[in-house]
Amino acid sequence: MGKGKRIKKRRRKSEEVFEDKASEALTRNSQRELRNSELWDEIVAQFGEERALEIISECKADVKTNTDIK
DSSP states (O other): OHHHHHHHHHHHHHHHHHHHHHHHHHHHHHHHHTTTSSHHHHHHHOOOOOHHHHHHHOOOOOOOOTTTTT
């Protein structure tokens, strides 16, 4: 394996790690902001607090890099 292949392989792995960490951070932030919004009260009133927490836990952020978009 040449130097170029090793560099490309390492770069791909770092992009994947970045995407995972960014997705987790965005998910946490969006869930926290939703809980602190006015919409949260409406969701709780309609579904109950237990189901509302389940709904929020299902919300996930998905990060895509420029290489994923075509």
